Amino acid sequence: MLGKVAKKLRIFGFDTEYLANTDDNEIINRFSDRKRIILTRDKQLYKRLTKLNIPSFPIISDNELETLIIIMKESNINYVLSVPNENTRCSLCNKTLDKAQKSSLADIVPKKVFENANIFFKCSICKKVYWDGKHTKELNQIIDKINKEIKQV
Template sequence: MKLLFLVDAMLGNIARKLQIFGYDSEYKSNIDDLELIKKAKNEQRIIISKDRELIIKAKKQGIISVHITKENEIEQFLEILEQISLELDAVSGDRARCTKCNSLTSQIDKSNISDKIPQKVSEFNDKFWKCNNCDQIYWEGTHIKKMQEFLEKIKLGRRA
């Protein structure tokens, strides 16, 4: 079963990386602990948070929760991996979710979006994806390549 996440607002960077790895990861600001716990419980989401009090409350409710204590993103990801097994074999634009709205994306032909992307981007990229919900356009040159590098660092960290 694919894991779902609910990430606290302080960890938006982690939520976005999980989305690029293909995980449904909502992140919420302006939501109080009780509401957040209720949402996680209803939607069977794993809570990821820096807030120790919240983690304790969530665990009491039987919700799988990961307490993040580190500041560095690589170390934060390693903290998650110590507690949860994620499939992080490779990064793929076909699997990545929209980092603006957490929705699924679909591959789109370059000719359909040529008026919406800079000329240079169009010249140097062949594969494009569009969010099924908010129409945000993605291409390999941006988040996918950066995430591949990030993934390599995580793998190195796991071996260390």
């Protein structure tokens, strides 16, 4: 489930690394510079990180929306931009995206997408193309729900 959360965080525009099946010691070594906040479901790992003063917090909820809300609150983020935005990252590579010319994508995206979408982005690494459409509409509905919960009155 955290993999899906990580993909959403990237699309929302947050620099997100995702590690699955990684040894605890390797995680600790890799993030000992304290430049990232580590989210983990592993209680033992969380305890070790806390002792080492490595920024982290435990993910307890199994609900994706709830988890995203908790992450924003814990990170002191009180507004998430709708997507795609200029910070949107590739859900696969975590790289920032480049704006793509619609005319260059005629043979790359499905015909229907080409006809209906107006905004296109492309990952510089894996070449995955992103556009505004049904998928972004659904993501923006999730973002609306998150924003309602995290806005500071």
